[in-house]
Amino acid sequence: MAANKRKAKATQESLHRIFTIPEAPDSTLGAIEKEMSQNLAGFLGNHIVATDKPLTEIEKDFDCSSIPEDPSFVSDHMRHLLDKLVSQSVHTSSPSFIGHMTSALPYFILPLSKLMVGLNQNLVKVETSKAFTPLERQVLGMMHRLVYQDTEPFYDEWMHSANHSLGAFCSGGTVANITALWVARNNLLKPDGDFKGIAKSGLFKALTHYGYNGLAILVSERGHYSLKKSADILGIGEESVVAIPTDEYNKIDCDKLRKKCEELEAKKIKVLSIVGVAGTTETGNVDPLDDMADIAQEFSCNFHVDAAWGGATLLSNKYRGILKGIERADSVTIDAHKQMYVPMGAGLVVFKNPEAVASIEHHAEYILRKGSKDLGSHTLEGSRPGMAMLVYASLHIISRPGYELLINHSIEKANYFADLIDAHEDFELITRPELCLLTYRFAPKVIQEYLSRANEAEQDKINGLLHKLTKFIQKRQRENGKSFVSRTRIEVSRYQGKKILVFRVVLANPLTSKEILSDILAEQCELASESVSFLPELLDICQA
Numbered sequence: 001m002a003a004n005k006r007k008a009k010a011t012q013e014s015l016h017r018i019f020t021i022p023e024a025p026d027s028t029l030g031a032i033e034k035e036m037s038q039n040l041a042g043f044l045g046n047h048i049v050a051t052d053k054p055l056t057e058i059e060k061d062f063d064c065s066s067i068p069e070d071p072s073f074v075s076d077h078m079r080h081l082l083d084k085l086v087s088q089s090v091h092t093s094s095p096s097f098i099g100h101m102t103s104a105l106p107y108f109i110l111p112l113s114k115l116m117v118g119l120n121q122n123l124v125k126v127e128t129s130k131a132f133t134p135l136e137r138q139v140l141g142m143m144h145r146l147v148y149q150d151t152e153p154f155y156d157e158w159m160h161s162a163n164h165s166l167g168a169f170c171s172g173g174t175v176a177n178i179t180a181l182w183v184a185r186n187n188l189l190k191p192d193g194d195f196k197g198i199a200k201s202g203l204f205k206a207l208t209h210y211g212y213n214g215l216a217i218l219v220s221e222r223g224h225y226s227l228k229k230s231a232d233i234l235g236i237g238e239e240s241v242v243a244i245p246t247d248e249y250n251k252i253d254c255d256k257l258r259k260k261c262e263e264l265e266a267k268k269i270k271v272l273s274i275v276g277v278a279g280t281t282e283t284g285n286v287d288p289l290d291d292m293a294d295i296a297q298e299f300s301c302n303f304h305v306d307a308a309w310g311g312a313t314l315l316s317n318k319y320r321g322i323l324k325g326i327e328r329a330d331s332v333t334i335d336a337h338k339q340m341y342v343p344m345g346a347g348l349v350v351f352k353n354p355e356a357v358a359s360i361e362h363h364a365e366y367i368l369r370k371g372s373k374d375l376g377s378h379t380l381e382g383s384r385p386g387m388a389m390l391v392y393a394s395l396h397i398i399s400r401p402g403y404e405l406l407i408n409h410s411i412e413k414a415n416y417f418a419d420l421i422d423a424h425e426d427f428e429l430i431t432r433p434e435l436c437l438l439t440y441r442f443a444p445k446v447i448q449e450y451l452s453r454a455n456e457a458e459q460d461k462i463n464g465l466l467h468k469l470t471k472f473i474q475k476r477q478r479e480n481g482k483s484f485v486s487r488t489r490i491e492v493s494r495y496q497g498k499k500i501l502v503f504r505v506v507l508a509n510p511l512t513s514k515e516i517l518s519d520i521l522a523e524q525c526e527l528a529s530e531s532v533s534f535l536p537e538l539l540d541i542c543q544a
């Protein structure tokens with residue numbers, strides 16, 4: 001009994017401590033904090049160890065299904081985290097990690113994030129965020145202006161208006177896309193006479209009232225999977241997302257888009273939204289947004305642009321023209337956590353018409369009262385962190401021209417890498433970069449030459465073997481841990497539109513040097529030569 005009492009008292013004391021006294025500077029936590037703040041890249045490089053430890057092994061490291069009955073010392077627990085978790089994390093900020101959209105962060109993000117977490121503001125309402133609410137509206141205004149380029153008086157009128165919103169901040173592109181389509185859906189199926197609108201009465205009554213046999217979302221076959229999730233939760237079903245074929249440059253075929261619109265109209269299926277992609281996830285291409293806007297206008301339907309990844313290109317005066325037509329969209333999704341060097345959890349959607357969000361307005365008694373400036377009355381999420389502060393700070397510290405330099409650099413580096421691949425005998429460039437994303441594969445010259453004169457069946461056989469070789473190289477490279485490129489399967493027109501497995505590269509880290517790019521190709525050649533079955537077989541066929 002006495003032992004139990006002592007334990008309870010100790011627990012109580014340590015609980016008091018964790019809310020009051022910080023860890024001593026010479027403790028494990030203190031040392032980590034110092035190391036991180038002095039040299040984050042060094043810290044990550046030192047503590048993340050590249051191993052090929054399989055996930056099933058790592059699962060055992062955390063193997064404990066009951067919540068501990070005994071508290072731990074912070075330092076002991078930190079050592080556990082460093083040893084088991086940090087060491088086996090992915091070094092996303094490494095300059096040779098060029099496989100995904102997640103890249104390095106500027107050093108100032110770390111102390112600012114600490115401040116943000118320390119303040120622990122909740123952006124759902126003014127009562128828990130005060131100054132953060134106008135700050136977030138300001139950021140939405142800046143991003144709105146980046147897209148739509150309205151004039152000063154427009155922003156003076158709408159940016160801080162209680163019953164309007166220029167956009168919504170959210171955790172990422174997925175929620176931004178859902179929000180955009182939610183707004184589109186509720187505006188399309190709005191209250192009308194006796195009908196109280198879809199938000200109140202649901203989809204079935206809405207379709208009956210308006211006489212539609214269904215709804216559809218039209219997007220190119222390169223559209224992001226979050227659109228299917230959106231269709232699912234908005235009640236119109238994944239099958240209602242119609243994939244429109246793309247041309248050889250991975251851009252939506254507008255003739256086919258128009259035809260599909262006509263076909264659906266004849267069947268009384270209303271197009272809820274035409275979605276343009278500005279920077280496809282797999283190839284980084286941008287749809288012909290101006291032409292899509294024309295079609296949306298012709299069929300009186302909503303036009304949304306998913307610029308989650310490519311939207312930041314608008315910060316470059318040199319390249320923003322690639323996204324021409326985006327200013328005609330009803331809504332635009334942009335992820336600040338992709339090409340704006342902000343940590344994850346920073347997505348947003350902006351609306352051309354500040355009144356559009358009225359269709360998703362929600363109120364409650366204790367917060368979000370009518371006429372309040374609470375951001376939560378126009379967002380899908382409830383409690384939300386003050387991420388807008390990190391975007392606000394980055395826009396000020398880096399500034400528009402600073403972002404332009406970063407964006408231009410990435411695009412130009414991607415072009416350099418494409419040329420390097422093109423000039424290399426052992427590689428085949430599959431998609432040339434429009435922004436800073438490209439795809440390619442390992443295929444020595446003899447194989448490429450054979451493919452160019454082979455018939456379809458012969459091509460299929462070679463591509464089947466190359467598929468295995470590409471996968472082999474990509475997996476080995478990841479396991480080696482020196483560098484990382486990702487892989488995906490895309491339809492390639494030179495192979496009759498069949499799906500080909502390719503390496504995918506996103507060049508966003510400013511520290512990725514030309515030398516690193518050469519090294520990555522050299523490593524891939526080396527790994528290919530380690531393939532004892534696929535490569536020899538390929539060479540046998542092609543040299544015969």
Ligand SMILES: *Cc1c(COP(=O)(O)O)cnc(C)c1O
Pocket residue numbers: 171172173174175177224226277279280281306307308309335347
């Ligand atoms: C990344 C991405 C998304 C999804 O964004 P999350 O932030 O991962 O939710 C949607 N569309 C495109 C084009 C993207 O690149």
